[in-house]
Amino acid sequence: MHDSFWTNHQSLGPFKRREFIQTALQLTSAATLISKPGFSSAKEKFSNKSYTVQDIIDLILKEIPGTPYPKSVDTVKSGSANQNVTGIVTTMFATTHVIQEAARSQANFIIAHEPTFYNHTDDINWVQNNSVVKRKQDLLSEHDMAVWRFHDYWHSFHPDGIMYGFVKAANWLPYFKAGSHTLQLPPTSLSELIDHLRTSLSINHLRFIGDPAQRCEKIVLVPGAAGGQVHIALAEKEKPDVLIVGEVQEWETAEYIRDARLQGTPISLIVLGHSVSEEPGMQWLAEWLQPKLPELKIQHIASGDPFSWI
Template sequence: MNKSSFPESPDINRRKFIGNSIRSAGALTMLGLSSYTSAERASVNRSYTVQDIMNLILNEGNLSPLKETVDTLKFGNPDQVVTGIITTMFPTVPIIEEAARLKANFIIAHEPSFYNHNDHADWVKNNSVLKEKHALLAKHKIAIWRFHDYCHSLKPDAISYGVAKKANWLSYYKTGQVTLTIPTISFSDLTSHLQKKLKISHLRTIGNPDQSCQKIALLPGAWGGQRQVGTAETERPDVLIVGESPEWETVEYIRDARAFGRKISLIVLGHAVSEEPGMEWFTEWFQPKLPEIKITHIASKDPFTWV
């Protein structure tokens, strides 16, 4: 495999992405494309590179390039012409294989591709699985861009909005707020509602099934124990709903809080399944802005088998 088949370092990718974004934004303005409709843009240029797509997302979302971000091109060539786009949470091997089957050569993933936050290739030396994944991507000429920081920077935040929509809670959702006040419901019925609406087969919970719940804190993904506990303290919700949590932090806080008589419960949805509705909604948001290219959302699903 030649050197160009492997992804560049995140720092190089970040500098290139910011530079290209600024230059492309200027070019769009000069051509008058920034104010064109999607159909009008298509009449000017019907092909898009990976870099064009990234720039278009920032432009359509009114987002400025971030100097410090994990949202870099993790694999592939920014100048590659895009034949199709896949959105997902994690770019797993089955997702890559399905992308190849669909002849989609650009994956937009919310979370890391190579098992650590910054996708450092040397996180574990001589990682055989990482090498196989590189080879699979190179074989099918598939590029991967992480869309995390920008995704959460959209107005509204694509992830929380998508989850609220999927849970049928948009009437109670307010941009920029993590708490929602929903009609009173028992803790047992709330867990059943989330399982049904988010299509999650198993949840982990701490709480009294008969507890009356109305104020909830919705924290999909991995906010970290400090922010989860901080939210519980400042917002005083009836229920804390999280994607994942270190068991020795938020989980133990909830257990002790309940032991002291506080009426607070915890629902752990699972990381991938808790944020997947957000990437699904992002796809709905972006497709009309890019009608020339098919955008398909594929759920990466819960990685665990429950026994």
């Protein structure tokens, strides 16, 4: 204690001095107790609260009506539902790079939107004796990494978590209505619309069909890989100026748009890429989930576009 503490007590009377010394000893004992490794404050005890993978899954599904579904691809792909979670990473694909980065950041739970083992149901025997699958399994095991796919449920959230994350990143929330793929934007050219998407979503390259000078107001937005039937049905129903999608079967959606234009319909197509089109939705998942789990570090690691361009 400071010298002034003991100096001050010398000027007290005998009874006051005794009382003063007793108080000082109590304070010293309390300070010693608090400094011991086994002692923690209420706040520290709260911050040490632990969660299992299943606890977090249950917390998320509680926000989505009608869950869990009797049949869904949203299952644990690696690790155990009962393991304690040290940190969470959200991403589109649990790539080798994402797994390594998660491990470096002391996270052991990856929430991925898409498959980990290259097919819709994550069937590891989809191709027998797959060496890439085996090495990925070994990497996950090495880091005790749990992976849970969060696809069907996130699309069932209200609003659709992927759609909301996209329009939020694109600064289109004022034009967005939950449950609708159609947005009415301020008038812009197709070229300006493409530039806006590249900038706001950090996309290096994208593909399009159409006239760069075309005036665009009404858009239909379908991130991910909904398929040609969904794309074409929405285009026929909504008659948009431009259809913005993540991924296409080139012989379906792209050929429909080409023929529509050749027949005189002023409709354009923007193909963003599957991963980059849904990544903003998984970024928003991290933002949405963090306040619900303040004890855990939750971060988004983008899996990125797998393609290079020449």
